[in-house]
Amino acid sequence: MTADPLAARLAKDLDGAFPDVVRQMSNGLYSGALRMLGNARDAEEIAQDALVRAYRALQEYPEDRIRDLRLRGWLWTIAANLCRNRLRSRARRGERSLEGMDPSDDGSGPEGEALSGETRSELATLLLHLPWEVRTAIVLKHVVGLSYAEISEALDRPSGTVRSDVSRGLARLREALEEER
Amino acid sequence: MNLEADLKSLFTEAPAGLAGLVLAGVGLADRYAVRPGPIGDVFVAFNDRGVTAVDLADSAEAFERRHVSIHGRPAVRVDDLPDRLARQVDTAIQEGRPGRLPVDLSDLTEFQQAVLRRAATIPKGEVRPYGWIAKEIGRPRAVRAVGSALAQNPVPVIIPCHRVVRSDGTLGKYSLGADENKRVLLQMEGIDVDGLTSLAARGVRFIGSDTTHIFCHPTCRNARRITDAHRVEFHSEADAEEAGYRACQVCRPAQAA
Numbered sequence: 001m002t003a004d005p006l007a008a009r010l011a012k013d014l015d016g017a018f019p020d021v022v023r024q025m026s027n028g029l030y031s032g033a034l035r036m037l038g039n040a041r042d043a044e045e046i047a048q049d050a051l052v053r054a055y056r057a058l059q060e061y062p063e064d065r066i067r068d069l070r071l072r073g074w075l076w077t078i079a080a081n082l083c084r085n086r087l088r089s090r091a092r093r094g095e096r097s098l099e100g101m102d103p104s105d106d107g108s109g110p111e112g113e114a115l116s117g118e119t120r121s122e123l124a125t126l127l128l129h130l131p132w133e134v135r136t137a138i139v140l141k142h143v144v145g146l147s148y149a150e151i152s153e154a155l156d157r158p159s160g161t162v163r164s165d166v167s168r169g170l171a172r173l174r175e176a177l178e179e180e181r
Numbered sequence: 182m183n184l185e186a187d188l189k190s191l192f193t194e195a196p197a198g199l200a201g202l203v204l205a206g207v208g209l210a211d212r213y214a215v216r217p218g219p220i221g222d223v224f225v226a227f228n229d230r231g232v233t234a235v236d237l238a239d240s241a242e243a244f245e246r247r248h249v250s251i252h253g254r255p256a257v258r259v260d261d262l263p264d265r266l267a268r269q270v271d272t273a274i275q276e277g278r279p280g281r282l283p284v285d286l287s288d289l290t291e292f293q294q295a296v297l298r299r300a301a302t303i304p305k306g307e308v309r310p311y312g313w314i315a316k317e318i319g320r321p322r323a324v325r326a327v328g329s330a331l332a333q334n335p336v337p338v339i340i341p342c343h344r345v346v347r348s349d350g351t352l353g354k355y356s357l358g359a360d361e362n363k364r365v366l367l368q369m370e371g372i373d374v375d376g377l378t379s380l381a382a383r384g385v386r387f388i389g390s391d392t393t394h395i396f397c398h399p400t401c402r403n404a405r406r407i408t409d410a411h412r413v414e415f416h417s418e419a420d421a422e423e424a425g426y427r428a429c430q431v432c433r434p435a436q437a438a
Contacts, residue, residue: 031191
């Protein structure tokens with residue numbers, strides 16, 4: 001297994017290295033949760049909760065196990081679960097999955113981005129209309145930037161299934177964008 | 182159009198406070214908020230074990246920098262203290278002692294903790310010399326070290342280090358803003374600071390009563406009850422003992438010697 005230098009530091013000094021985990025992972029966790037759920041407050045809570053849970057889990061893990069972790073994939077097993085639970089509890093409360101969503105409420109994107117705010121918000125909305133399995137796979141692959149191996153770990157689905165979910169998702173988005181043009 | 186690149190542009194930055202809240206949530210950062218203090222608003226930092234810092238609320242940036250350097254972990258600003266803690270903090274600030282408020286001194290050395298715990302027992306409106314603390318904690322020669330432990334008190338007002346002064350009657354250093362604030366706080370507690378200084382300048386360290394034959398620190402509540410007619414001044418514990426006086430059991434002027 002390829003050693004993740006951050007995982008190696010965590011194994012040696014959890015409290016010393018954990019702030020770096022938070023720094024490196026916050027944006028990805030937040031962006032992913034935001035694009036899966038469409039709600040900035042949910043995304044913030046989930047990113048925070050996932051990192052706190054991760055720390056508590058790491059406190060219990062032996063050094064060897066921490067050193068061998070693929071951190072991003074592992075963190076996303078926690079975060080994807082939280083996202084799914086949030087979606088379910090929203091459904092139980094009778095909220096439709098897209099209610100209360102505001103895909104454009106984050107405003108800013110990376111500098112020099114290709115898309116106008118309007119197009120980004122359109123794309124964000126289209127993502128929220130994809131089936132959950134497809135949506136999670138495509139968000140983790142193309143928004144957060146995880147590898148197929150990491151996504152397979154995070155979603156506990158075979159790598160081949162994840163690949164086909166991602167390409168199905170891309171195809172659907174292209175179709176939808178064509179229709180709107 | 183490149184769909185993959187467009188999706189990538191949906192990556193966005195997490196809200197600024199997120200990292201701090203995570204670290205506070207797992208105990209790797211303290212939280213802090215503003216509360217009213219006796220000489221202006223103060224920042225009060227806390228974690229799960231109790232209050233860790235009190236300082237004048239002037240610059241948040243400077244406070245956060247100091248916090249990291251003293252405690253080795255960041256302090257993250259929050260809107261307010263939890264209700265119960267806020268009530269306990271306000272009472273502790275008003276009374277000038279911790280009372281029921283949990284205070285976390287675990288980042289300090291055992292010596293510093295002992296000094297501060299002893300200082301916390303000095304009643305409002307009274308002062309004790311640095312040497313008294315040194316004796317009380319069983320380190321009678323560590324007077325200077327006591328002085329610096331108090332000057333670095335992370336929770337001034339709540340632990341009333343302003344009630345510890347030099348034996349020559351001058352006030353010494355203070356950890357909440359300027360040294361002059363020490364005088365202000367003592368005067369707010371009703372202490373006649375100038376009177377105390379001139380008494381010390383005449384070499385008077387203790388006051389006794391010729392009816393009870395007990396001697397005290399000049400600000401001890403028992404000493405303040407002595408009327409002028411029965412008031413006796415002493416320059417040292419030895420003087421008092423030689424005159425047949427015994428030490429007050431409340432302010433313990435010579436107990437640990």
